[in-house]
Amino acid sequence: MIPIRPATAADHPALRALLAASSLPVEDIAVDTIDFLVAELDGALLGVVAVQACGDIGLLRSLTVDANGRGRGLGQALVERAEAHARARGLLRLVLLTETAAAFFSRRGYVPAERGDMPAQIQSTAQFRSLCPATASCWTKPLDPP
Numbered sequence: 001m002i003p004i005r006p007a008t009a010a011d012h013p014a015l016r017a018l019l020a021a022s023s024l025p026v027e028d029i030a031v032d033t034i035d036f037l038v039a040e041l042d043g044a045l046l047g048v049v050a051v052q053a054c055g056d057i058g059l060l061r062s063l064t065v066d067a068n069g070r071g072r073g074l075g076q077a078l079v080e081r082a083e084a085h086a087r088a089r090g091l092l093r094l095v096l097l098t099e100t101a102a103a104f105f106s107r108r109g110y111v112p113a114e115r116g117d118m119p120a121q122i123q124s125t126a127q128f129r130s131l132c133p134a135t136a137s138c139w140t141k142p143l144d145p146p
Helices: 009-021 074-088 102-106 126-131
Strands: 004-006 034-041 044-054 057-065 093-098 111-113 137-142
Touching (some): 004 074, 009 034, 009 044, 034 057, 034 074, 044 074, 057 074, 057 126, 074 093, 102 137
Antiparallel strands (some): 004 034, 093 137, 111 137
């Protein structure tokens, strides 16, 4: 299993490059409310995921796995770790936007939701306001208490 850990400031250049290579937004990754988790093996970042806390709801974002890490269940492991992290922070639900991974998240218990029905604190994030296109579908999942 590839270790997953909280990102450090030293990870940000590689994290930014991995997100950019996957055509994911990097404009707001320095926001204090975003907790990044990274999968690292032999000094190389192979995957990343983040949870952005918005009150008692979290925005699951920035999930990507490098080509060298694909096919190992790393995406699923990153999501599971992000969900555990969100629960530990007391978040009650996760919300995400995706253009390409709806089936992946559906298999993990996320259900489609209307973007306009999301709480104001989620809708006010840069992800919802401008970084993710209006064509991205919205998904949500309640989190059981830890």
